[in-house]
Amino acid sequence: KQEVTQIPAALSVPEGENLVLNCSFTDSAIYNLQWFRQDPGKGLTSLLLIQSSQREQTSGRLNASLDKSSGRSTLYIAASQPGDSATYLCAAPSGSARQLTFGSGTQLTVLP
Amino acid sequence: DGGITQSPKYLFRKEGQNVTLSCEQNLNHDAMYWYRQDPGQGLRLIYYSQIVNDFQKGDIAEGYSVSREKKESFPLTVTSAQKNPTAFYLCASSRVQGLDQPQHFGDGTRLSIL
Numbered sequence: 001k002q003e004v005t006q007i008p009a010a011l012s013v014p015e016g017e018n019l020v021l022n023c024s025f026t027d028s029a030i031y032n033l034q035w036f037r038q039d040p041g042k043g044l045t046s047l048l049l050i051q052s053s054q055r056e057q058t059s060g061r062l063n064a065s066l067d068k069s070s071g072r073s074t075l076y077i078a079a080s081q082p083g084d085s086a087t088y089l090c091a092a093p094s095g096s097a098r099q100l101t102f103g104s105g106t107q108l109t110v111l112p
Numbered sequence: 113d114g115g116i117t118q119s120p121k122y123l124f125r126k127e128g129q130n131v132t133l134s135c136e137q138n139l140n141h142d143a144m145y146w147y148r149q150d151p152g153q154g155l156r157l158i159y160y161s162q163i164v165n166d167f168q169k170g171d172i173a174e175g176y177s178v179s180r181e182k183k184e185s186f187p188l189t190v191t192s193a194q195k196n197p198t199a200f201y202l203c204a205s206s207r208v209q210g211l212d213q214p215q216h217f218g219d220g221t222r223l224s225i226l
Contacts, residue, residue, distance in 0.1 A: 032212055043202050043217035089154060099170060102154030
């Protein structure tokens with residue numbers, strides 16, 4: 001069964017800093033991995049979906065990478081802003097069950 | 113604007129009562145999902161539906177029921193058999209049944225016990 005882990009659980013950085021969020025998964029036989037953002041009391045917003053055939057996916061200041069062999073994905077945020085403060089979750093498919101397994105998220109605070 | 117609407121935003125349940133959470137989407141998506149989120153945890157799948165009149169149990173289906181009579185609607189009933197229903201419930205949809213499509217989420221319903 002797929003297990004997804006995100007470390008650290010919380011991160012606080014000053015504005016303007018570049019940062020990396022980590023996601024690891026146990027079943028490397030995945031065909032994609034998805035990163036989401038969740039604001040307090042809100043639903044999830046899809047940020048990036050990386051197919052297994054890709055190694056990176058970029059959207060604005062966000063860059064996500066996927067390394068299936070090591071069971072890891074990273075979300076790189078460049079020039080962080082206070083508006084980036086939110087919880088970031090990654091999710092990977094659970095094999096034949098065709099379900100998404102979510103990590104517990106990293107709560108990011110960008111200090112002005 | 114296309115999207116997913118969940119209602120109500122807040123819901124309170126009395127002991128022994130069944131309550132129904134509404135989820136409506138106008139994205140013309142085939143697949144719909146219900147998740148439960150507890151504080152500090154990721155999302156856990158309750159039920160999902162790949163097509164009208166069909167649905168499958170997720171990891172934590174006990175104490176919950178769903179129906180999919182229309183493509184745009186996927187209501188979730190929290191029954192009295194669910195002994196710990198206090199949580200944040202999220203509904204999602206995706207264009208087709210495959211997991212290579214991104215899931216789009218509603219803004220959630222927060223359920224509490226009176």
